[in-house]
Structures are given as C-alpha cells and as structure tokens.
Amino acid sequence: MNILLFAGLAEAVGAATVRLNVELPASVADAKKALADAYPEAAKLLDSCFAAINHAYANDDAVIRPGDEVAFLPPVSGG
Template identity: 40%
Template structure:
C-alpha cells in the first residue's frame, strides 16, 4: 500500500488530505497518470513529488510502504 498526501488546491479538489493506494510498485510518473485519470487531477502536471519527505523525479520508484506527497508550487515566507 502506498500513502499519498495532498495539499493546498489538490486537497480541496479531491476533498481529502490523503489517499491509500493498493500498489506494490510504480514509478512516480505512472502514479501521477493513474491519479490524473481517476480524479481528473490535471494539476499533477505542474507539481513536484516527494517520496518519504525527499524530493523525487518522475522516473523514481515508489514501493508499498512509501509515503508520496505531491508538492504544488510552494508559497511560504
């Protein structure tokens, strides 16, 4: 199982701050595509991804037990 964290407008669009996906292994790109299709979450084209609190690339591998967070453009400060 992979835990997915959602923030800001992603969270508001889905109406949840996290999802749990029954996936054993996937690339970040595949995971994004899956969610784009399932939730019409086209905003995923312009967000970064973190795996277990570290920024990751589209080619990186997500495995069961990992926490994936989608990071929209940040606006702290």
C-alpha cells in the same frame, strides 16, 4: 498506495490523503497518472506538482516501493 496531497491539490480532490490501487513497485509518473485518472479535476495541477518519497523530493522516474510515504505538493506562492 496512500498518497498525501497538499494545498490546491488537496482542495481539488477534496481530501488530504487518497488511496489508489497501483501495483508496486511503480514510478512517480505511474502514481500521477493513476491519480489523474481517479480525480480528473486534479489532472491539470499534477503537471506542476513536486513529488516526495519518504520526505525527499523525487522526479517522475523515481520508484515507489511498498511502505514508502508518497506526497504530491503543488507549487505555492507567498512571502
């Protein structure tokens, strides 16, 4: 599965996209755990990240299916 990363999360991982070996279907929580295992430096940020599946916000129980676009977005501040 490919996961799009944004802002500080992308900086922590060093890439805007990562590929993880996660068997689908899987939950958002499963994807977060796989990302944290692969990139421990990103683990702390994942707790506060929003997830999106196919451009719609998704909670940790949401199911990711083959072909879905998955993104993790940390909260951002600004004005």
